[in-house]
Amino acid sequence: MVRPTCVDILDTTLRDGLQIEEAIVPTDVKVALAEKLIGSGLKHIEVGSFVNPKKVPQMADTDELLHRLAPHEADGVEFFTLVFNLKGAERAVDAGAKNIKLVLSASEGHSEANSDASIAEASDRLMDAAVYARDHGLRFDITTAVSFICPFDGITEPGHLVEVLRPFVEAGAHGVGVADTIGNANPSLVRRNTQAVLDAFPDKPVNLHLHDTYNFGMANVAAALDLGISNFDAAMGGLGGCPFAPGAAGNIGTDDLVHLLHREGVATGVDVDALTEVREPLIAAVGHPLTSSLSDIPATPAAFDPLFATASARG
DSSP states (O other): OOOOSBOEEEEOIIIIITTTOSSOOOHHHHHHHHHHHHHTTOOEEEEEEESOTTTOGGGTTHHHHHHHHGGGGGGTOEEEEEEOSHHHHHHHHHTTOOEEEEEEESSHHHHHHHHSSOHHHHHHHHHHHHHHHHHTTOEEEEEEETSSEETTTEEOOHHHHHHHHHHHHHTTOSOEEEEETTSOOOHHHHHHHHHHHHHHOTTSOEEEEEBOTTSOHHHHHHHHHHTTOOEEEEBGGGOOOOTTSTTOOOBOBHHHHHHHHHHTTOBOSOOTTTTHHHHHHHHHHHTSOOOSGGGTSOOOTTOOOHHHHHHHHHO
C-alpha cells in the first residue's frame, strides 16, 4: 500500500476535547476557538454532540454552535456532531446538521459501561438514528470504540470488529472509523485490525481515532499511513478522553499530528504555526495546561506543508 500524499484531519477539540472537562466553556469562546482552528486551514471540525444536556452540560449548546458557525460552510468547512440515539438524530436534523458521527462499542464490556446495553441492543438503537439521519439527507459515519483493546474485555478480534461495523455500512454509512479509545494499541495491532476493516469495506474511507495514553499515538499514525489511511481525528493540545474507559488519556494532539505529517512529507492544508494561536485561549477555557508536545515547543522550519504553501501563495 502506498502512503498518502495528503491527509484530512477532523479536529475534535470542541467535542471530544471539552466533553470531560469540568469547565463549561461559553458558546462565544467555542466560536472563537473554532474560528482560530478554521483560520489555521482545518476544514473538518467536530463541534459537539446531541446528548442529554443534564448528563453532559458541556455539549448543551451544540445546536447554537452549529448555527453560528454555519457561514463558514460557504468556504468549504464541514462541521460534525456526535449522535447516540434517535432523539439525538432528530435534534441534529432540527439544528440543521449535515454530518453526524455514530459510535458503537466493539466489546460487550465497554458497551455495558458506556451505554448500559449489549452490543446488539446498542446497535439496534443506533440504527434507528442512522436510518432517520439518512432519510433526512444527513451524511452519517460509523465508528467503533475500543476497536483494538478494551479495558474490560481485552484485545478486540478483527473479525468481530468487522461484523459490528457491517450493518451500518450496509445501511449507507459514508465512512468507517476505528477508535483506540483507551490509547493502549500498538502499531502491530493497529495494522492488523485496521487492515481487516480496509479489506472488508474497500469502497469506504476509513478514519482512525487515536488516544495517546502510552505515547504510542504517533507511532500508530505512522503504521496507519503505511496502510494508506488518510483520515485522522485529533484534538488540540491532546485534550479529551472517555469517562467510561478507565485509564484513558487524551487524544493525539492536532498540533503534534500536523507537525509529524509535514515532517513525513504528507500535506494537510494546515499551518502548524497558526495552530499556536489556539493554545492560550484553549488553556484559559479549560483552566489547565495542554499535553501535546507542541504545547511547549515550536514547530521546526522542517515542518513545511507544500499544500498549505501553495494555497497561501494563491492568496
